[in-house]
Amino acid sequence: MSVWKFHSPFLDDVKQRGLGPALSFKVNETVERVTAGMDIEDIRSMLRGDPAPRPNPRVRPHSDGFWLHMRPTYYHNLVTGVYPSFRMGWLSTYFFVFEIITGLFLMIFYTPSPLVAYENMLNILSNVPFGRLMRDLHKLGAEMMVIVVVLHMLRTFITGSYKKPRQFTWLTGVVLLLVTLVLSFSGYLLPWDQLALWAVTIGASMAEAVQPQAVGDLLNLIIRGGPQFNEGGLLRWYLLHVLALPLVGIIFTGIHYYKVILHGHGLPPEVEPVGEDTAKRTPVDQRTYFMPDILTRELLLFSVVTVGMVFAATFFYHAPLEPHADPLVTPLHTTAPWYFLWIQGMLKIGDKFLWGVVMPGVMFGILFVLPYVEVGPSRRYGDRRVGLTFGALMVVILAVLSYMGTPRYGVPASLNVEIIAEIVPQTHPGPFRQAEWEGYRTANVSDTNPTGRVIYQAAQYDRAPTETLHHILAEMQAGVEHAQHQYEIGADDGLKDVRGLMVIENWQEGLKKVTWRVVWDPDGEGPQTAPTDDTLCPVGQIVPGEYCQTSYIDAEANYRQGP
Amino acid sequence: MIWRVLVGTVSLLIGMLTLGYVAITEQDRMASFSTSYEARRIEAGAAIYEAQCATCHGDRGQGGRGPKLDDVTLFDGTVTGAIGWTGTVHDFIYLTVAGGRPRPSEFYASLGNANRMPTFSNSFGGPLRDDEVRSVTAFVLNWGEAYKDANGQFPQATPTPNPNAAGTDITIELPAGDAARGETLVSTAGCVACHIGAAAGVTGPAWLTAESKDGQGVAAHIEERWQAADYAGAATSTDQYVFESIVNPNGFIVPPGEGATWQAPGPSIMPGTYATSLLKQDVADIIAYLKTVP
Numbered sequence: 001m002s003v004w005k006f007h008s009p010f011l012d013d014v015k016q017r018g019l020g021p022a023l024s025f026k027v028n029e030t031v032e033r034v035t036a037g038m039d040i041e042d043i044r045s046m047l048r049g050d051p052a053p054r055p056n057p058r059v060r061p062h063s064d065g066f067w068l069h070m071r072p073t074y075y076h077n078l079v080t081g082v083y084p085s086f087r088m089g090w091l092s093t094y095f096f097v098f099e100i101i102t103g104l105f106l107m108i109f110y111t112p113s114p115l116v117a118y119e120n121m122l123n124i125l126s127n128v129p130f131g132r133l134m135r136d137l138h139k140l141g142a143e144m145m146v147i148v149v150v151l152h153m154l155r156t157f158i159t160g161s162y163k164k165p166r167q168f169t170w171l172t173g174v175v176l177l178l179v180t181l182v183l184s185f186s187g188y189l190l191p192w193d194q195l196a197l198w199a200v201t202i203g204a205s206m207a208e209a210v211q212p213q214a215v216g217d218l219l220n221l222i223i224r225g226g227p228q229f230n231e232g233g234l235l236r237w238y239l240l241h242v243l244a245l246p247l248v249g250i251i252f253t254g255i256h257y258y259k260v261i262l263h264g265h266g267l268p269p270e271v272e273p274v275g276e277d278t279a280k281r282t283p284v285d286q287r288t289y290f291m292p293d294i295l296t297r298e299l300l301l302f303s304v305v306t307v308g309m310v311f312a313a314t315f316f317y318h319a320p321l322e323p324h325a326d327p328l329v330t331p332l333h334t335t336a337p338w339y340f341l342w343i344q345g346m347l348k349i350g351d352k353f354l355w356g357v358v359m360p361g362v363m364f365g366i367l368f369v370l371p372y373v374e375v376g377p378s379r380r381y382g383d384r385r386v387g388l389t390f391g392a393l394m395v396v397i398l399a400v401l402s403y404m405g406t407p408r409y410g411v412p413a414s415l416n417v418e419i420i421a422e423i424v425p426q427t428h429p430g431p432f433r434q435a436e437w438e439g440y441r442t443a444n445v446s447d448t449n450p451t452g453r454v455i456y457q458a459a460q461y462d463r464a465p466t467e468t469l470h471h472i473l474a475e476m477q478a479g480v481e482h483a484q485h486q487y488e489i490g491a492d493d494g495l496k497d498v499r500g501l502m503v504i505e506n507w508q509e510g511l512k513k514v515t516w517r518v519v520w521d522p523d524g525e526g527p528q529t530a531p532t533d534d535t536l537c538p539v540g541q542i543v544p545g546e547y548c549q550t551s552y553i554d555a556e557a558n559y560r561q562g563p
Numbered sequence: 564m565i566w567r568v569l570v571g572t573v574s575l576l577i578g579m580l581t582l583g584y585v586a587i588t589e590q591d592r593m594a595s596f597s598t599s600y601e602a603r604r605i606e607a608g609a610a611i612y613e614a615q616c617a618t619c620h621g622d623r624g625q626g627g628r629g630p631k632l633d634d635v636t637l638f639d640g641t642v643t644g645a646i647g648w649t650g651t652v653h654d655f656i657y658l659t660v661a662g663g664r665p666r667p668s669e670f671y672a673s674l675g676n677a678n679r680m681p682t683f684s685n686s687f688g689g690p691l692r693d694d695e696v697r698s699v700t701a702f703v704l705n706w707g708e709a710y711k712d713a714n715g716q717f718p719q720a721t722p723t724p725n726p727n728a729a730g731t732d733i734t735i736e737l738p739a740g741d742a743a744r745g746e747t748l749v750s751t752a753g754c755v756a757c758h759i760g761a762a763a764g765v766t767g768p769a770w771l772t773a774e775s776k777d778g779q780g781v782a783a784h785i786e787e788r789w790q791a792a793d794y795a796g797a798a799t800s801t802d803q804y805v806f807e808s809i810v811n812p813n814g815f816i817v818p819p820g821e822g823a824t825w826q827a828p829g830p831s832i833m834p835g836t837y838a839t840s841l842l843k844q845d846v847a848d849i850i851a852y853l854k855t856v857p
Contacts, residue, residue, distance in 0.1 A: 049564055118694070126597040129589050296564060300571045307578035314581050323607070324694055451623070507623070509708035511605060552609040554602035561595060 036065030038291075046292045058291040070257045072264065074287040075294060076279065079265040084159050087301060088152035089260075092176070094305065095145035096249060099183075102138040103242065110190070112238035114231050117192035118324045125321070132318070132562075137309055139319035142184045144309075146339050149180045157370075157391055160379030161266040165277060167371035169259040172252045174367045179249045181339060186241040188337060189234060195427065197229060197325035198334040200237070202344065204229070209352035216353075228327060269379035318562035322427055331426045332417065333407035341405030342398045348410045415486065415493050416518040416547035419479035419500060423472060424516070424551045429559035431475055432514070437555045439468020440514065442506050451505035451513075458500030469502075476500040480518070495520040510555040518547045601701065608702025611695055615683065624706055630676045638707030639717035646670050649728060649839040652707075657700045662687055729846045731838045733798060733806040737847040745852025748845055757833070767833065768817075770856050781856050793818055805850045810838040 013022040032039040037060025038046075045053070052058055061068040079085060109128055110120050124131035153173060156162055162170035189200045204223045210216035225232030264279030272278050288294065322331075336344045346355040374387060381388065403409060423432045442452035456464065458480055461473035480500040487494025498520040507513040522545035613622065620626060624633030636642050638652055646668070648655050661684035667677045683689035684696050691699070712718055749755050757767030758781070763774045772780035788794060789804035796815030798804035807814045812833035841849075 047564075115693075122600060126593050126600060129593070130585060132592070132596075133585055292564070296567045296571075300567045303571045303574045303578070307574040307581070310578055310581050314585055324692070326692075507609065508605075508702075508705045510602075511609060511705060513609070550610070550613060552606040554605050556598050556602035557606060558595065558599035558602070561592075561599065 036061045036068070037063075049292075052289065056289075058289055062290065068290070070254075070261065071290055071294075072261055074282065074289045075265060076267055076282045077286045077288050078267050078271055080288045080294065080297075084155070084268045085265070086151070086155055088148055088155055090298065090301070091148045091305070092145065092152050092180075093253060094302065095141050095148060096180075096253065098141045098306075098309070099138060099145060100246060102134050102141060105134045106138055107242060112190070112235050114192055114234055114325070117190065117234065121191045121193070121321055133310070133313055136313035136317055136319050138187075140309060140313050140317050142187060145180055146184050149177055150339075153177055153367075154391075154395070158381075158388065159266065160269055160384060162371040162374075163377075163379055164371075164375070165263050166259065166266065169256060169263065170371045171368060172256045172259065174364070175252045176249060176256060177367075178364065179245050179252065183241065183245045183249070185337060185340065186237050186245065189229075189237045190241065191321060192234065192325045193322040194325055194329070194331055195320060195322040197327065198331060199336055201229065202334060202336050203340075206343070206347070206352065206356040210357050211353050266379075269381065272379070274380065274383070275377035320428060329426075332421050333411070333427070335406065338402070341403075342401035343405070345401035345404030345409070348404055413493050414547075415479070415483040415495055416498075416520070419476060419483060419518050420516045420547070420549050422479050423475055424549070432472055432551065433553060433557065433559040435468045435472060436466075437512075437553060437557075439466040440504050440512050440553065441465050441469065442504050442512070445506065451507065453503060453505045456502045456504070458502065473500075473502060476502065476516075483518075483520075497521040507552065512553050514551045514553065516549045516551065520545050604698045604701040605705050607695070608698035608700070608705075611691065611699050612702050615690065616699065619678075619680075624703070626676070628676075628678055629680065630671045630674065632703055633706045635707070635710040635717065638704070638710060639720040641719075642670065653700060653704060656703050657696060660684070660691075660699050660703075661689070661693075661696050663689070727842045727844070728839050729806075729810055729837065729841045729843050731810050733803045733810065735843070737802065737806070737850070738844050740847035740849075740851025742848070742851040742855050745848035745850070748849055749852060752837070752841065752845070752849075753834075754849070770853070772857055782854050785853060788815075788817065801854070802850050805853055806846055809841070809846055809849065811835075 010022065010026060013025065016022075017025075028039050028041075031043070035043070038057050042057040046058055059073045062071065062073045063069070106124070109124050109131065111117065121135075124135055128134075156170065156173065185200075185203065189196045204220055207223050208216050208220040210219055221227070223233070225234070225236050263277070264282075266277070266279055335341065343356060343360055346359055349355050376384065376387070378384065422430070424430055441454065443449055443454045445452045456469060456473055458473045458476040461470055461477050464470040464473050477500060480498050483493075483495040483498045485494070487496050487498070495518075498518060501517040501519065503515040503517065505513045505515075612620075616629075618627075619629035620632050625631055637656075640652065643650075643652055643655050646655075659680070661682065663682040664678075664680040667679055671677070681689065683691045683699075685692055707717070710717055749758075756762060758770045759774070763769035763771065764776060768781070768784070769775045770781040772778065772783075775781075775784075785801050785805050789796065789798045789801065794815060796804070796807055798807045798815075812831035812835060816831060
């Protein structure tokens with residue numbers, strides 16, 4: 001008689017049946033536990049395409065398991081095609097998870113401090129294997145997520161799927177839309193480059209416009225973390241980006257998914273009797289079970305989209321990185337991210353508070369209450385002409401407003417500055433920096449010309465000695481001719497007798513200095529400065545009829561490889 | 564189903580190939596980014612130089628109110644050697660841009676530039692961020708590229724660190740010491756701040772017999788310590804013991820106990836820079852002086 005008894009059902013089983021059968025039984029049992037209800041034979045039968053046995057073991061993971069309890073057991077045959085969902089909801093979740101994974105990777109190499117944030121970007125790009133890929137994927141994924149979420153909302157609106165009983169699902173969706181937009185926007189600030197600082201400055205300046213002024217000042221202080229954007233502001237935007245918003249997103253995605261289980265996927269509007277929701281009454285012969293059909297389709301979509309993203313980020317898309325943030329240097333044209341251009345467009349219409357805060361607030365407010373106000377029973381397109389027209393009108397209005405948000409609309413331009421900014425923009429490399437360095441030909445160095453200075457006239461781009469110079473001078477001449485044209489048609493921003501000049505000098509070993517000059521006739525009394533005049537950009541003086549800017553270009557700067 | 568599996572598998576294969584391509588090219592890409600970013604630093608530095616530095620140092624570094632910068636002597640170690648700077652030329656320029664010259668440099672005064680220079684780093688109230696100071700430094704250093712020969716070396720370079728610097732090898736033969744010069748040196752190199760006077764016996768071991776707790780001065784201590792049974796350093800003579808204490812303060816710390824007149828609170832707080840900032844002759848002179856301390 002033993003003092004204690006050793007319990008091992010597995011060993012007992014081995015004794016009884018032998019090692020082989022006992023082992024395969026144990027493995028099978030483990031698989032069944034992991035899948036919450038399907039053993040090896042069930043899985044093989046499903047993958048072979050056998051009809052489901054009765055009782056169907058393929059529904060057990062939905063009722064017993066955690067992950068699949070968030071997914072319906074079966075879909076109506078009519079909702080498994082591309083129409084009516086276009087897979088936009090699934091893709092929204094996909095990109096949310098995609099952003100969390102790539103974001104975690106980037107967090108490892110990031111410190112939210114203005115002192116080192118930009119250096120962190122350089123480190124990710126120069127010293128972290130797969131660092132650039134991860135950064136590009138994260139940025140590309142963010143842009144895609146905004147597109148997909150907006151399209152998902154549009155689709156839901158068009159098919160009338162926000163109507164009873166799915167009102168609350170729509171409301172959580174609007175919350176998720178806001179989370180997506182603010183997530184994307186808050187990520188803008190983190191690299192602490194010029195793009196970051198000025199895009200977020202535009203956002204904060206809208207909060208400042210809130211009335212009464214005391215509230216606006218307070219909001220502004222909260223958003224900036226101080227009178228100036230600095231370490232305080234960066235830290236709170238970082239925490240918003242990596243903690244608060246993802247948390248809200250996860251919670252509301254859970255609610256959103258739960259509501260889909262509860263109400264089922266809405267059928268295409270034309271197949272249902274008006275005013276009825278038959279999504280939960282799918283006839284047995286109309287069912288497509290999640291396993292295996294939907295599951296394999298989603299796995300397919302997953303691999304194709306992921307590979308597409310990796311491929312795009314490797315070969316085509318690189319996230320921009322502008323110069324270090326500098327509160328003292330305002331780039332020539334600062335714009336909000338493209339999905340907020342419509343707000344920037346509205347700001348150009350009139351009062352900052354009315355158009356920048358109240359109107360966007362009203363628009364999102366309408367989105368929130370839409371399903372509770374628009375309670376017409378029919379989801380059919382033919383019965384919703386007014387609503388659909390209104391929706392289409394809103395899309396057109398947003399597109400027009402977004403155009404108005406770009407620098408092309410309503411920004412008083414100084415064409416002398418614009419001519420040069422087209423060639424050497426402050427916010428991205430532009431044609432001058434991306435061209436072949438050797439093409440910027442200088443003269444031989446001599447005692448009278450120690451820097452090998454050459455003055456090229458934009459008008460004579462046809463006679464440029466190199467392909468590079470031909471290209472750059474032609475770009476400059478295009479801007480010059482536009483300014484001249486504006487003068488001839490009597491526009492305010494036109495310049496009379498305008499000429500463009502490009503002066504190239506050897507400045508250091510491997511470094512060339514280029515002085516851009518735009519000269520024109522400021523008062524209609526003939527040209528001020530002869531084009532061959534050697535006094536270039538006198539420091540600290542403003543000469544009427546002349547605008548100068550200098551650029552430096554290093555032989556090894558290699559702007560074509562991306563940031 | 565077969566199509567789904569097929570397309571999914573093919574796309575995963577493409578994905579793996581793409582990642583493999585990234586993995587193979589990643590080292591080159593990172594190196595290429597580093598090179599190009601250094602070049603872009605020079606461009607940024609050139610623009611800052613034009614705005615902030617050119618009025619005094621000349622638009623092409625030819626000098627003016629400030630010293631000439633486009634000059635081989637700044638880059639090949641001649642200037643730093645003459646000043647007594649023992650670090651790199653890069654650090655010298657970086658420090659100068661950041662901190663300026665609170666009083667005219669004697670060296671440049673002898674060349675006719677007896678002017679002061681303002682600070683430029685915003686750590687010291689100047690206008691530039693640290694990355695901008697580094698950019699200007701990269702631009703100024705880039706003038707040196709023109710003076711290098713085919714091997715990337717300066718023809719008459721003064722090597723840094725200085726070959727006459729003391730170094731950390733305590734077994735080398737030191738030149739004959741001069742106790743009188745050593746006495747001056749312990750004041751100018753900062754030794755006396757901790758070893759003589761109020762801080763002696765508190766911050767560092769006391770040198771003077773009158774200030775030492777056990778009634779023995781440093782001359783006696785250095786004789787005894789390296790021969791003591793519990794000595795764990797590398798010295799095999801009195802001279803080497805002092806040499807070690809100067810260039811490698813943590814080489815041996817007297818353990819607490821009967822013989823100790825002073826106990827270091829953990830690792831030594833003596834600066835670890837004397838191996839490069841003192842010359843061999845300096846060390847020899849200080850050793851000669853320490854043997855005579857009353």
